[in-house]
Amino acid sequence: MTRAVLLFSSNVEANHLVAGIPAAVRAGVIVHQSQELGSSDVVIIAVPGGWQPTRWAKSEFARLLPNVRVAKGNPDQGDLTEGIPIMDGVSVLCGEPVVLANQDAAVHWLAQERQGPGQIRLLNTIGKDIVRATGKTSDGLVSRYLNRPISRAISNIVLKIPGVTPIHATGLAAFTGVLMAACLLFGSAWGLIAGALLFHAASVIDGVDGEIARATKRSSQFGAKLDTIIDGITNLAFLSLASLNLWMQGQFDAATYGAVGLGLLATGLTALGLRSIAMGGPFTFDAVKNNFNANPSKVKNTLASITSRDVYALVFALTFALGFAEWMLLLFALAAGIWLITISTVLLRTTARQS
Structure with missing residues (x-):
């Protein structure tokens, strides 16, 4: 069984609509389809405090990844299993996935990400790029x-x-x-x-x-x-x-x-x-x-x-x-x-x- 962890700094970020699809779902689709990252039959959405998916996020996961099981992870509680690739979800959407070595690296990455520029603005930009490409x-x-x-x-x-x-x-x-x-x-x-x-x-x-x-x-x-x-x-x-x-x-x-x-x-x-x-x-x-x-x-x-x-x-x-x-x-x-x-x-x- 192959697993992958998608890391987001907040529920707002994970559930944010990127061109109509929640960011966590869109990133999950990319990970599942990417030959470089492997085909994952279990995708873990990791959010500090635990991911709380919206009803629309659940619906979109069921539509776009019907054969993939979605699990929740909480980096604050140390429940990210060693040996599973941990990827920053927003970087996956940008097309340049950042793979973190372990949970400590993930926690450090989250601390830096929270101090950086607004990720929501970046997600909005990604959404506009997706719509622009629909011509x-x-x-x-x-x-x-x-x-x-x-x-x-x-x-x-x-x-x-x-x-x-x-x-x-x-x-x-x-x-x-x-x-x-x-x-x-x-x-x-x-x-x-x-x-x-x-x-x-x-x-x-x-x-x-x-x-x-x-x-x-x-x-x-x-x-x-x-x-x-x-x-x-x-x-x-x-x-x-x-x-x-x-x-x-x-x-x-x-x-x-x-x-x-x-x-x-x-x-x-x-x-x-x-x-x-x-x-x-x-x-x-x-x-x-x-x-x-x-x-x-x-x-x-x-x-x-x-x-x-x-x-x-x-x-x-x-x-x-x-x-x-x-x-x-x-x-x-x-x-x-x-x-x-x-x-x-x-x-x-x-x-x-x-x-």
């Missing part, structure tokens, strides 16, 4: 330099709340979409502007659930599918209700452009969805994106970048706020037509290959 290589310019900084700031805040999971962020994005719909239904110019800005806000918040999922090791197919469905509903709701808003304002040409573009978009999405069902795969609208990825080029990469949600949500927000809704919806209708032609071409080609 995607596929992020475009808008997402990388505008949306991600905002979504990461939101993620850093909500990950300080015990029990937060990606579904909470997905719910926040859905709630933002509901507020967007309410503003557009208000039927005024200000309602249109507010709805467009909330549409972009929903795009920003859409990044939070993915960041939380990756930071807390909770990524799942169900979560990705639910996120895709809510995104699609929000997109269609914005376009349809924005057109209705303009119709109520008497801007019939703009409303017509929006309705035509929406019809073309819905036709393409329906074709993609039906193809996914026919192929027996999961519900997805990624057939065109997958085709582009299979045969990359500068032109295809540029098209994929400018048609990503972060880009068009920002463009809609800016043009609507500046009073160019009619021109934007005309451009949208033309783009939707081109997109539908592209969809049809890709689907026909893939059908021909499979037959």
Whole structure:
């Protein structure tokens, strides 16, 4: 039986949330998975006075290390068995584990650590670094330099709340979409502007659930599918209700452009969805994106970048706020037509290959 001791200077430190996961749990996962430190089937959390895990810490240990037994140690009482590696928990999280030779060394280390700079500040910095690393290589310019900084700031805040999971962020994005719909239904110019800005806000918040999922090791197919469905509903709701808003304002040409573009978009999405069902795969609208990825080029990469949600949500927000809704919806209708032609071409080609 292999054991490892993770040493923390206080319960506050051991239970402190590092990107949504208690520090003791996150350090335990690192120790268990590290080839250098060995695979430990017993992890001892040592805290002066004895470790008092929070309910969330217990839950996260059970989720992330279901086959590992967690024990408590108290360096003040001399109950750290000789011969078991004693590691400073915060140094493990920093990626440079400090291994202490024996219990006397551990007590001496604790005395020095208590006199040093705040470990909680260091844990907060580690948490921010973890969230910062959750970005995607596929992020475009808008997402990388505008949306991600905002979504990461939101993620850093909500990950300080015990029990937060990606579904909470997905719910926040859905709630933002509901507020967007309410503003557009208000039927005024200000309602249109507010709805467009909330549409972009929903795009920003859409990044939070993915960041939380990756930071807390909770990524799942169900979560990705639910996120895709809510995104699609929000997109269609914005376009349809924005057109209705303009119709109520008497801007019939703009409303017509929006309705035509929406019809073309819905036709393409329906074709993609039906193809996914026919192929027996999961519900997805990624057939065109997958085709582009299979045969990359500068032109295809540029098209994929400018048609990503972060880009068009920002463009809609800016043009609507500046009073160019009619021109934007005309451009949208033309783009939707081109997109539908592209969809049809890709689907026909893939059908021909499979037959």
